[in-house]
Amino acid sequence: MSLRQSALADASDAPLAQIAELAADELALDLAARRVSVGRISGRDNWLALARAPDGRINLQNLTRQAGSDETDPASPSWQVTLGALALTGQRLSISDETVQPALQQDLTLEQVDIGALGSPDKVPVSLTGSLADGGTFGLAGEAVLPAGPAELEITARGLPLPPLVPYLPDVGPVALRSGTAAATGQLTLGGPGPEFRGQVTLSHVDLWDTERDEALLELRTLRVDQLQASAQGVTSSKIWINRPVLRAVITENRQSNLSRFGPRDVAPVTDSPVTNDGPGPAPMRFAVDTVRVSRGTLHIEDRSLTPHFAVSIEQLKGDIDGLASDATQPARVALNGRIDQYAPATVEGSFTVGVPREAAFKLSFTGVEMATFTPYVSRFAGYRIERGTLDVDLDYTVTGPQVTGNNRIILNRLVLGERVDSPDALDLPLTLALAVLKDSRGVIDVALPLRGDLSNPQFDYGALIGKAIRALVVKAVKAPFTLLARLVGGKAKDLRTVAFAPGSAQLPATQTEALQKVAKALIARPQLTLHIHPLADQNDARALAQQALGAALGQAAGEDDDPFEGDADWTERLIALYEERFGNEPPAVPAPADTQPTAAEQRAAAARAGRERLLAAMAPDAAALRALAQARGEAIRAALMDNGVPVGRLAIVLPAEDAPLQPSATSELVLAGS
Template sequence: MPNTSLRRFTRYLQTGWLSPRRVRFWLVVVGVAYTLVGFFVLPWIIQYVAVDTVRDRSGHELQIDGVHTNPFTLTLRVDGLTLSDGDDSDLLRWNQLSANLSWSSVINRAWTFSSIGLDGLMVAEERFASGETRLTRLVESFAASAEAPAEPAPLPTLRVEELRVEDATFHFANHLRDPSAEAGDEPARTRLSVQDIAIAVDGFSLAAGARFPAQLSGQFARGGAFDFDGRVQVLPTPAFEGEASIEEMALAPFEPYLRQTAIVRIDSGALNLDGTIRRDEGEPLAFLGSAGIDILRISRSSDDVTLIGWKTLRTDRLDLRLGDERLETDTVRLEGLSGRIVIHEDRTTNFGRLLVIDPETTPEGGSSDGAALLGMTIANIEVTDGSVRFADHSLPLPFSTYIQALSGEITTLSSESAEPARVELEGQVEDYGLASVGGTINAWQPMRETHLELTFRNLRVPDYSAYTVRFAGRRIASGTMDLDLDYTIRDRQLDGQNNLVLRDLELGERMEAPDAMDLPLDMALALLKDEDDVIDLDLPVTGNMDEPEFGFGQVIRQALGDAIGSVVEAPFRFLANLIGAEDEDLGTVEFPAGRSDLTPPMRERINALRTALEKRPALALELPGAFDPALDGPPLRRRSAMDELRKRLDREIDDPSLSAESTRETIEKMFTDYYPDTPLEKVRARFTTAAEDSPEEETFDALSYRNHLAEQVVAAQPLTEEDLKALGNARAAAVREALMASETGRGIAARRLRLLDPVEVDSGEGERVAMQIGIAPD
């Protein structure tokens, strides 16, 4: 009986439920249902569950334009997704997400995607003054609404053969307090953006230790680009290694972060990096490659005055290892440095006044010599074509200048060595001055041990009249200054042995200045000027660098002369100062040997002397003509010989020569007259030699013969003292006529120009005969 029932049941299945017609029917039903659910129901479920879950668990609004699935190709596409924060700000957005699930996921029991693509992704993160961020608030809201699991769920096994992100954007906003703002003001909102982000990953995997190739690139919204090409690991710890670069990244967007330490403005600047970047379990971040910052300009926030900047700052090797807390570089080349350094009356600096001091972090005493955050070693710094504006208002005579063409070197800087760096810099001050800086400095602990020597030479004092007016109520009319600043700092104690030298100083007009000291400066200058018209002042400076209290020595101590004496002893230098020709020796006129005409430089000197005499109408000049027999004799004798030659020639010659063939016979006659005891045949024999190729033939050197005759004729010319005095008188007359003549028609009156007897001078090895002019009252 049981067997009969079993057979009946089997026959029923075969003829009923398992009949081909019924199987085909149910396959069609399942296929249709799978298709309907996959194409129509599943997208609705995904969209509904996603929107509802985000709203219920976080309170955020999620909008999705459309969800599309294909149950046959296992693809998913989500269009137009937007996740909004509580204040309606978009937190996350994309144009399209596409994912292609591989059928192998069913067999391998792992989420395996053949491709995932994300287009138009936008992520907006914001950090508030409280410290929380939009993303952390989102995560915390999800965590608060979910029950904490007993054990963290393991991450799913995931593999993506091809992951692509295109046209992505990341915005980061931060709320930072502006140190220059009024108390109680809300922190300012600053924003950084990265756009055109592209990510390409092949073989993405969450397997422990799996590394896969990845490429990342993008643009900074305010200028610049970045790129990474290497390998990345996700688990067990994030790691990556590859070639990375940053090109022309604008630094201006980071100004709010710099303002947390200094009240300044970044006007321009671009960062460049190119090298290898690495992160792994033992190294938080490491970089090895070249680095540079170009076209940097940092100015004060209150105006457009540049504090510091440069054209190029580069090093070919920058080695950063955060794990070892070390930073090392090869030579750092700094080109086109520009800066402004001001020492105020209270010894504070313009940089110090701009620093933001936090009383909660500043140690008692106002400063700190804390160690560097990183162990840092810089091989050396090379400076070329720099410029610095420097002013020191703490000196008794306030000082300000402009240094250009600054070049030099700073040797190895190391935070791990007590050995100070050596400084050697030199530059040009204004048009004709010189500045140099030398010495040693410990860059990380400058208050512990520093010795710097700043030297300035040939500075024009009139440029600094604005400061002397405030100091003494007088302008500076003329003069030069040398300044030596020798500062030694040891254990925060300053010892400065400074020296100020003033040359040819002349005071200008008086000016009202409420804070000016009531000093008898005219008498002081008369006492201080030595025989060389030099004022030499020692300015000792001492004090504690934390609370500087400096004492200056008495600077007016010595009397070395008076103004009237210096004028009398050097009258022509005084006249030159009157017309701004300090370098001209107006009391000397130089003449070429044997001549009385004025050369162009001497005519210019005579013009300057005439201008000075016009400013001093009570002065008269004494003109003693000068002559030097040793220097003037040869050209005078030659001129006499030429005159005699012209007389004896029986024909007209425009420019006769004493050694020409055309005048040989006349010169021979003159030679015979001057030297009757010397036959010409004997002279000719001296210049006749046997030919080298034929001893029987003779060679006569006619040119040497004629030159010899000319020299002998010149030497035979008589030269009397009257001839030399006549030359001296002619020279004095030439000077007198030049002083009386003037292009403007206003020359010096004849009565003020006295011709004296000529005098003999010794020119030594010189090529010019100097005529010394005397001065006397009119």
């Protein structure tokens, strides 16, 4: 039997299928026994509508009902259908699902479908490949007992759009998934307690939007879930990799955290028993993740309850979160580090519970943060703007339910207040005088600050805690060591004292340019400092310059490899010709190793290589050339600092003594001096 160029509709005249070509071979029909047997069904370029009504019924189920009745006659025997094979190409499906809101509408194409016997008690091969109209491809391959299973299928998917799947995800608050794609590889098992997937899933270019505040909440480049196991019993994974996430944490105008509105509404332990749900809402979500690894992340923090708004960014965020599970008996552990506003190191270490009651213990460390960043808080509680200064903070917090307890250490270096501003919350104290008394001889203020609060208290205000810190700074200070440049640039001073160049080059590498930018920032913030630049050249530079001279004599273009023709006759003859021109004869032959019989060409090439070393020695630069290289390096360092705003009058180049021995290996040095 075959069917071509046909259109089908259901009882309500809704389009159901368009058939370009469909054929059934080896067809046997027994009406009395209600039995149908088909050897093979094949088709191409057909279209089918699959619709799921709000009550869960699929439109194709309606085709089995008797006319005028909602149910089939229970006294009638069931139809028995067997199918030897199904082979389809270019099949198009329009899928709708009204059991979720918003309803799912998706068109897809099945490029190839090959399925074995339907109705057989044995597993048969299943193969399927397809693509979505909105982008993305998928495939299934394996074995199954059809039509009801069980089945073992290998699944692959690439570039599948995520937004259409949002209605099927757990409720995590007022958030919308505006973009993102998914890829997956693994095994899908059907049967037994329910469907189960084991494998790997990757999400790419995900963009979550805070619908309540109409602003970005979370972006991430990729999220990869390794050894994922998802079933009715819950979701588990060995490791989740999060690359380049960008999270925005905001204290709103009414002093509430935007993040407090997000998260799973219900969680339950991960067990071997199926999830049961007696209530009207969705079943609790069960999960367990061994490790979440974050790389190249950014955390934007804003406090919009202040005028002007406070904003700071922790960038280059990386680290691990271990032990996330809804049934965990031990708290999850977190260890992250990054940089505040690109230069000041920041670390977070601690633990927290996933369930209720909430418990957490964590330590935060910020080093070399510019105090100007905190001008909104200082203006509110001190009544002054901040002109300059740096801040080191070590915070040790414990949260038990709504109670928070903290021990903090705050170090301020050379804090200088700017102009006075009006603020009703400002301290009624002679602040400028108090700061002058609190500073030690180096301008350092070191305080320990205890903290207690109740997060459930509507009057809890983190900004007020900053005000307490400022009040403590006014009344207490302890001397503490401080390394100026390290605090400004977020590293160790010794890491900024040397500048490395490529052998024979006076061009600054990109990494050194970045380091000099940090040095320039520190010098600008400390106008009383001058910098002595001690450029050097060493034996490695001497050989590199000789190699450059040899390359030029051989006709190499600048930037080519040292021996662009090595191993071929042209390179050999050019080098031998240069050697004869310089020394009046060809390079002497090189004795061949024992038990070898090199060809004449190989012997000539060996002599050329040996002659090259004599040429390099003859072309070695003199002391003046090396001194000129050192001078050029000093000027390159000075120019980089000047380009970043350091006045030339604060920079001096100090060359080594003319009779100083040439070191095997050396780097240029930077030495600080007072003005």
